Amino acid sequence: VVTFSDxxxxxxxxxxxxxxxxxxxxxxxxxxxRDSLAGLMAGGRLGEVRQRAAELLSGAARPALLHPIGEVTxxxxxxxxxxxxxxxxxxxxxxxxxxxxxGGAPLLPNWRQLPVGYHGRAGTVVVSGTPxxxxxxxxxxxxxxxxxxxxxxxxxELEMGFVIGRGxxxxxxxxxxxxxxGAVLLNDWSARDVQAFEYQPLGPHLAKSFxxxxxxxxxxxxxxxxxxxxxxPQEPPPDPYLQARRxxxxxxxxxxxxxxxxxxxxxxxxxxxxxxQQLAHLTVNGAxxxxxxxxxxxxxxGAGPGEWGSLMEISQNGQETFTLTDGTTRTFxxxxxxxxxxxxxxxxxxxxxxxxxxTGRITPAAKRxx
Amino acid sequence: VVTFSDxxxxxxxxxxxxxxxxxxxxxxxxxxxRDSLAGLMAGGRLGEVRQRAAELLSGAARPALLHPIGEVTxxxxxxxxxxxxxxxxxxxxxxxxxxxxxGGAPLLPNWRQLPVGYHGRAGTVVVSGTPxxxxxxxxxxxxxxxxxxxxxxxxxELEMGFVIGRGxxxxxxxxxxxxxxGAVLLNDWSARDVQAFEYQPLGPHLAKSFxxxxxxxxxxxxxxxxxxxxxxPQEPPPDPYLQARRxxxxxxxxxxxxxxxxxxxxxxxxxxxxxxQQLAHLTVNGAxxxxxxxxxxxxxxGAGPGEWGSLMEISQNGQETFTLTDGTTRTFxxxxxxxxxxxxxxxxxxxxxxxxxxTGRITPAAKRxx
Numbered sequence: 056v057v058t059f060s061d062x063x064x065x066x067x068x069x070x071x072x073x074x075x076x077x078x079x080x081x082x083x084x085x086x087x088x089r090d091s092l093a094g095l096m097a098g099g100r101l102g103e104v105r106q107r108a109a110e111l112l113s114g115a116a117r118p119a120l121l122h123p124i125g126e127v128t129x130x131x132x133x134x135x136x137x138x139x140x141x142x143x144x145x146x147x148x149x150x151x152x153x154x155x156x157x158g159g160a161p162l163l164p165n166w167r168q169l170p171v172g173y174h175g176r177a178g179t180v181v182v183s184g185t186p187x188x189x190x191x192x193x194x195x196x197x198x199x200x201x202x203x204x205x206x207x208x209x210x211x212e213l214e215m216g217f218v219i220g221r222g223x224x225x226x227x228x229x230x231x232x233x234x235x236x237g238a239v240l241l242n243d244w245s246a247r248d249v250q251a252f253e254y255q256p257l258g259p260h261l262a263k264s265f266x267x268x269x270x271x272x273x274x275x276x277x278x279x280x281x282x283x284x285x286x287x288p289q290e291p292p293p294d295p296y297l298q299a300r301r302x303x304x305x306x307x308x309x310x311x312x313x314x315x316x317x318x319x320x321x322x323x324x325x326x327x328x329x330x331x332q333q334l335a336h337l338t339v340n341g342a343x344x345x346x347x348x349x350x351x352x353x354x355x356x357g358a359g360p361g362e363w364g365s366l367m368e369i370s371q372n373g374q375e376t377f378t379l380t381d382g383t384t385r386t387f388x389x390x391x392x393x394x395x396x397x398x399x400x401x402x403x404x405x406x407x408x409x410x411x412x413x414t415g416r417i418t419p420a421a422k423r424x425x
Numbered sequence: 426v427v428t429f430s431d432x433x434x435x436x437x438x439x440x441x442x443x444x445x446x447x448x449x450x451x452x453x454x455x456x457x458x459r460d461s462l463a464g465l466m467a468g469g470r471l472g473e474v475r476q477r478a479a480e481l482l483s484g485a486a487r488p489a490l491l492h493p494i495g496e497v498t499x500x501x502x503x504x505x506x507x508x509x510x511x512x513x514x515x516x517x518x519x520x521x522x523x524x525x526x527x528g529g530a531p532l533l534p535n536w537r538q539l540p541v542g543y544h545g546r547a548g549t550v551v552v553s554g555t556p557x558x559x560x561x562x563x564x565x566x567x568x569x570x571x572x573x574x575x576x577x578x579x580x581x582e583l584e585m586g587f588v589i590g591r592g593x594x595x596x597x598x599x600x601x602x603x604x605x606x607g608a609v610l611l612n613d614w615s616a617r618d619v620q621a622f623e624y625q626p627l628g629p630h631l632a633k634s635f636x637x638x639x640x641x642x643x644x645x646x647x648x649x650x651x652x653x654x655x656x657x658p659q660e661p662p663p664d665p666y667l668q669a670r671r672x673x674x675x676x677x678x679x680x681x682x683x684x685x686x687x688x689x690x691x692x693x694x695x696x697x698x699x700x701x702q703q704l705a706h707l708t709v710n711g712a713x714x715x716x717x718x719x720x721x722x723x724x725x726x727g728a729g730p731g732e733w734g735s736l737m738e739i740s741q742n743g744q745e746t747f748t749l750t751d752g753t754t755r756t757f758x759x760x761x762x763x764x765x766x767x768x769x770x771x772x773x774x775x776x777x778x779x780x781x782x783x784t785g786r787i788t789p790a791a792k793r794x795x
Contacts (some may be wrong), residue, residue, distance in 0.1 A: 110586065137548045163625050168571055169563050173627040173633070174544035178507045178715050190710035193539050193664060203664050203709065225791065233492060249710070255533050257512060257543040258628020261710045264544070273634055294563060294573050339573065340619070340631045341791060342562035345548050421711060 056092060056273070057127035061283045064130075066092065068108040068274050069411065073121045075108050076345050080120045082107050092133045092273065096220035096236045097346045102277045109241045129271035131182040132239075133218065133347045138180055138267065139337060140214075140243055140351035141172035143328035145287070147356035150368045162414055163310035168293060170328035170336050172353070175243070176264035182241075182271050183413045189390060189420040190265040193250030206246035206374060208261075209388040212354040213311050213364030213396055216241035216269050218332040219348040226338045228299035231331035232276055234344065238305075238330075240270040240396045240413035243353050247367055247387070260338060269349075270396070270413040278408055281399040286329050292403065293332070303329035305400075309412075311364070312395040313388075318380040320366060321357040323398070328353075426460060426641070427497035429726065434500075436462065439781065443491045445478050450490045452477050453726070462503045464588035464642065466606045467716040472647045501552040501610075504715045508550055508637065509707060510584075510613055510721035511542035513698035515657070517726035520738045527677050538663060539705050540698035544722070545613070546634040550643050553610075553783045559760060559790040560635040563620030575790035576616035576632075578743060579758040582724040583681050583766055585693060586639050587700040591720040594752065596708045598669035601701035602646055604714065608700075609674075609765045610640040610720050610783035617737055617757070632669035639719075640766070642781040643680040646721030652676045652770040656699050662700070666709050673699035675770075677780075679725055681734070682765040683758075686749040689734060691727040693734055698723075712785035760789045 057074065058166025066083055067074035067118030077083040082104055083095070095101050111120070142148055146164075148171075165171060181187075193201035196270055205413045243263060250262030286304035304324050311319035333350055354364040363369050369377060370386040378384050388394070395414040401407045427444065428434045436453055437444035452474055453465070453688050465471050481490070512518055520540075522531030535541060541558040550593040559579055590606025590654035606616075613633060620632030644674075656674035674694050681689035703720055724734040739747060740756040748754050758764070 137546055164569065165571070165622055165625065166564075169623060171623070171627055171630075173630055174546055176507055176712060178545055178718065179712050188711050190712075192710050193535075199534065200661070201535070201664070205667050208766070217473075248711070252535055253541070254626070254628075255535065256624070256628070257541055258626070259705070260541075262545055262710070264707075264712045265710045291570070294571070297574050331447060336631070337634075340562050340616070340635045341558050342546060342549050342631070342634045348548065 056130045056132045058130070059122060060126045060417050063144060064401060067093070067127065068105065069124065070112060072124045074124060074127055075112065075362055076120050077104065078317045080108070080111055082339065089332045093346055094131065101220065101236055101275050101425070105277060107276055108237055110363040130208065131180065132271055132273050132296045133395040134347050135177040135180045136345045136347040138175040138349045140173055140175045140226060141170050141333050141353040143170050143243055143326050143333065143353040144356050144364070145327040146325065146358050147305060150356060151387060152365065154367065154372045158201055166293065167289070168296070170333045172333065173258045175267060177349070179264060179269045180269060181277040183268055183415070184416060185268065186418045187244055187415040188418050190246050190261070191247065191420050192246055192261050196248070196249040201252050206249055207387065208247035209417065210245045210247055210366045211311070211388070211394045212243040212245055212402070213319060214241040214354055215307070215398070217352070218273060219344045219349040220346055222345045224338045224341055224343045226334050228297065228303060228329070228335045229301050231303060231334050234334060235335040237275040238275040238279060239273055240373060240410045241393065241397050242268040242396055242415060243351055243354070244415070245401065247372070250284065254404055262316060268413055270411050272411040274408060279305060279400065280319060281405055284324055285330070287325065287327060289327065297331070297332045297335055299331055301335065303331035307398050307400045308396045309396065312397070313385065314379055314381065314393055318369065319362060321355055321362040323355055325357055326352060326355060390416045390417050426500045426502045428500070429492060430496045431709060436465070437497065439494065440476065440482060442494045442655065444494060444497055445482065446490050446492060447474065448477070448479070450481055463716055466503065469591060471590065471645050474649060475645055490757050492574055499552060500685055500771045501550065502641055502643050505547040505550045505718040506589070506691050506715045506758055508545040508547040508719045508721065509542055510545045511540050511697050511698065511703050511723040513703065513723040514699040514726045514734070516695065516723040516728050517734060517738065520726060524737065524742045535658070536658045537661065539667070540703045543628045544557050544705065545637060545721065547719070549634060550637045550639060553785070555638065555785060557636045557638065557785040558613055558788050560616050560619065560631070562616055562631050562792050563622055563624045564618040571622050576619055577757065578617035579787065580615045580617055580736045581681070581758070582613040583679055583689060583725055584613055585677070585722040586613040586722040587722070587767070588643060589714045590716055592713060592715045594708045594711055594713045598667065598673060598699070598701035599780050600703045601673060601704050604704060605646055605700060607643040608649060609646040610780045612638040612764065612766055612785060613721055613724070614638065614784055614785070619743070634637055638783055638785045640781050640782040644780055649675060649770065651775055652778070654694055657695065657697060659697065667702045669699070669701055673701035677768050677770045679766065679768045682767070683755070684751065684763055685751055688739065688747070689732060691725055691732040691734060693725055695727055696722060696725060706766055716795050758787050761785050762787045
């Protein structure tokens with residue numbers, strides 16, 4: 056969903072550095088606003104739109120239908136219903152367990168039995184490019200009394216987001232493609248020092264509610280189908296309601312850049328719990344999902360250094376600095392820093408699918424008397 | 426927001442056992458659907474509507490404007506944005522701390538420093554009268570492996586819900602009445618056995634996501650203004666961002682009936698953290714609130730038996746039975762049980778304000794192969 060340079064807005068299909076204007080191509084009427092995609096998603100027509108756009112573009116598309124990407128402004132592509140965020144990378148959960156409970160078992164007893172997750176704030180999901188203001192929160196720093204201060208441990212989390220196009224309940228994993236319409240990149244910004252003080256016993260709250268950034272280009276599940284792969288083996292096997300026959304892992308390459316320095320390269324195929332299992336879990340208790348609900352995968356981390364999807368892991372909870380190509384060092388994010396997530400699939404003989412960018416720049420904490 | 430017996434729908438003001446039809450009274454046009462109140466709330470016009478309705482009714486209202494309450498069907502009065510639920514009763518948190526961490530300090534170190542809370546599922550907030558299906562979930566029962574089964578520890582939670590009418594961020598406690606438009610009764614149904622297995626480290630999730638019931642009658646903050654009182658003293662004093670000069674406690678009487686037996690009577694005035702402090706906390710990190718956001722107070726419990734707002738407390742986590750007037754006993758809820766919350770204020774020389782009923786009947790867990 057974009058605004059064109061003439062101020063008109065509408066739904067487009069992105070192809071490389073161009074977008075196809077669906078209204079001018081007579082594929083869809085001109086739709087504006089955050090609900091633009093809702094009808095397309097709920098009606099299950101995104102696949103058809105993509106097909107018609109592809110047909111048009113395989114011929115000699117009229118240049119008037121195409122706009123350079125630099126001439127449009129992309130918006131949040133759908134109104135977010137409920138945002139649920141998971142914790143489904145074995146490497147990430149193990150890394151955090153080691154950092155937060157040294158000497159103990161890195162994984163809690165429930166981790167291999169269900170996709171652990173929580174509800175996030177839907178109203179603060181923003182589109183790539185939106186500045187992220189450093190949050191303030193109660194931080195204890197080893198003291199008994201916490202005080203309100205700007206977070207000094209601001210982090211990103213490299214994730215994928217899966218978008219519900221058709222509602223339902225008690226959805227089996229192998230029915231996931233009837234309900235999930237596509238995927239975006241997702242950065243679940245986190246204030247680790249705020250989280251450390253607040254999170255017992257009801258989980259993270261203000262540490263993650265200030266902003267979550269998603270990429271504006273919804274890649275349909277149809278387009279991702281060639282990249283569905285078997286996820287890693289699950290031991291012990293989960294309860295039958297979480298078992299799938301079809302492969303729901305996704306072979307996507309993911310990358311994080313901090314101020315232009317590539318700091319993480321990893322693959323989504325390493326995720327322990329799949330989005331199909333997450334959806335099955337979310338709805339097994341009778342809860343419904345609605346079009347526009349967003350499911351965060353949880354931070355994507357690979358096994359080794361260079362594959363970690365958060366600064367919490369890269370800096371070992373702030374204990375180790377790392378160096379950017381400009382010679383400066385970091386543990387957590389500084390004001391002015393820009394984090395960019397990128398992801399894609401294929402390219403070796405298969406069509407290349409890209410997710411575009413999911414980027415945000417940190418602006419200083421708001422100055423405000425209390 | 427109701428449907429009349431002739432199938433027409435619209436916005437009404439409730440007065441005792443009658444509702445005033447705002448469209449027929451030429452106060453508001455006929456509005457239908459879950460967004461009916463959104464415009465009124467966001468425009469800050471609910472107070473004006475209430476005033477005009479009161480004027481009309483203090484005269485000789487035309488009988489055609491009034492419908493007996495039994496002839497209308499009430500709907501969810503607004504589309505819920507984000508649902509945030511708190512844990513702000515000192516007695517409730519202490520009781521749960523004693524049950525879940527016997528021998529330890531009942532309150533965790535953060536409890537007196539901030540209103541502990543978490544995000545709940547907005548899409549499963551339902552209106553009073555909607556049946557509540559017993560959820561299934563992974564339950565461990567002392568075993569290492571949890572299995573999917575209907576919850577055997579289904580509970581209610583007696584709460585108030587506060588509704589945002591005007592959006593904003595970094596809202597000081599004393600600005601709460603610029604943003605909160607009114608209140609409803611709220612039952613945060615909870616599956617304690619599911620919660621016990623899933624909640625580490627990210628908090629309760631499926632144990633509370635299957636249903637949350639609210640009363641259909643939004644009582645405006647204007648109407649509640651005479652009942653604002655000083656909350657209990659807070660020791661230690663909270664961080665300045667949580668300090669208010671005006672009184673934001675609410676002197677409401679609350680009652681829970683189980684199958685017609687009154688099992689709890691308590692007062693909302695005992696709540697440690699006020700809705701004004703909860704709103705200030707929610708937004709201090711820069712997070713925004715939107716019209717339709719719903720803030721749950723947390724379970725309301727008084728100091729002694731008979732004043733507890735959950736079966737977890739009444740049955741001491743299932744260890745003690747209690748007896749209903751029909752002679753049957755309970756620990757947690759059984760299929761067919763009906764829980765009804767009621768609340769109100771005034772009546773001794775001041776106008777009586779009632780919240781109506783917030784009720785739900787438990788239906789058996791869905792039979793479904795896994």
